[in-house]
Amino acid sequence: MLIPEVPDLVSLLGHRAHLSAQGTTIYRGVHTTETGGAFALDIAGDAGVLSLYQDLSAQEETELATRCAEAAGLAGVYLKRRPVEARHTANVAREWLSPPNPVWGESRSEVTALESGVPFLIRPGGDLSTGLFTDARPAREYVRASAPARVLNTFAYTCGFGLSAALGGAETVKNVDLSRRVLSWGQDNYDLSGLSAPDTDFLYGDVFEWLARLQRRGDRFDLVVLDPPSFARGKTGIWRAEKDYGRLVALAAAVVAPGGRVLALLNHGGVGTEAFGRMIQTGLGQAGRSGRVTSRLTAGEDYPGARHLKIQAWTLD
Known part of the structure; x- marks a missing residue:
């Protein structure tokens, strides 16, 4: 194989075995820091999602998928090819980047997986993003544990933060995203938890435009979640x-x-943690607001050594 050494997958997966016992069946089974940056394996129920960060032949892809499936006891493994330029080519080479059928084993068009006991609908072969960003699990747990009365969830994707807030007792939750498809997916996630999901709580459109509109309307929230992409092209x-x-x-x-x-x-x-904090401070100053950091979080324990994700909660005066 082009990958010089495949690590002891059974051992690495064993370090995450306690997550399922704690009600989490969707998680990062093997992280890139454990494979020299070559690949990562995500687990969603009995389906695996194998992300490749280097080129392999079809035979090598299948061999690696087979090893992952056998080590994790999976029914099927889906492939995600993630070259550096993937964010730019996703719209023109989507099926090559994210084949709709498994590279190994049985098909699972949809899987209902648990995160801290909360069910989420996962679509392993649907896209590069399968329905939940597992590295943000600590942030969703934070929202559920400390949800105030009024919550605005921007760049909502499949509404994991909004659902967490609703389960945490929030009285009003608004989810905003530019995709009707993922907002509908979010409503499905609400349904899985038996929560009301009226269309008025799922706001379709550009987040920046919605923030300006909400300000003009005089709407105010006790918590605003910001989880934007790192890069995007828009109008x-x-x-x-x-x-x-x-x-x-x-x-x-x-x-x-x-x-x-x-x-x-x-x-x-x-972008480092301190630089991120300065960016937030600058934005608050532009709005004539002041605030202070009250919580700092990182990716979950299934992302050992990860430094990509910064999470900061700021309380505003």
């Missing part, structure tokens, strides 16, 4: 988190009630 141009995060924070701060919080996430290996 207003290119979004780069390392340059534009402060502007996002400024817009979000305008709809945070006094004493409310901003939970800011950044998935960007090139």
Whole structure:
């Protein structure tokens, strides 16, 4: 194989065995820090998602998938090819990057997996993103444990943060995303937990436009969750988190009630924790607000040595 050494997968997976006993059946089974950056394996019930960060032949891909399946006891393994330029080619080479059928074993078009006892609908072959970003599990647990009355979940994707807030007792939760498809997926996740999911709680459209609209309406929230992509192309141009995060924070701060919080996430290996904090501070200043860090979180224990994800909760004056 082109991968010089495949680590002891059974041993690595064994380090995560306690997660299932604790009600989590979707997690990172093997992280890139444990494979020299060559690949990662995610587990969702009895389905595996194998992410490749280097080129392999079809035979090598199948061989690696087989080893992962046997080590983890999986029914099927799906493949995600993740070259450096994947974020730019996803729309033109989607089926090559994320084949809809498993590279090994049985098909699982949908899997209902648990995170801390909460069910989520996962689609292993649907896209590069399968329905839940498992590295943000500590942040969702934070939201569920400390959910205030009014929560705004921006860049909601399949609404994991919104669902966590609702399960934590929030009275009002609004989820905003530019994709109707993922908002509908989020409503399915609400349904799995037996929660009401009216269309009025799922706001379709550009997050920046919605933040401005909510400000004009006078809507205020006790917690605003910011979980933007690190890079995106939109009708207003290119979004780069390392340059534009402060502007996002400024817009979000305008709809945070006094004493409310901003939970800011950044998935960007090139921005350090302190630099991220300065970006947030700058955004607050632009909005004429002040605040302080009250919690710092990182990726979950199944991401050993990971430094890509920064999570900071700020309480605003």
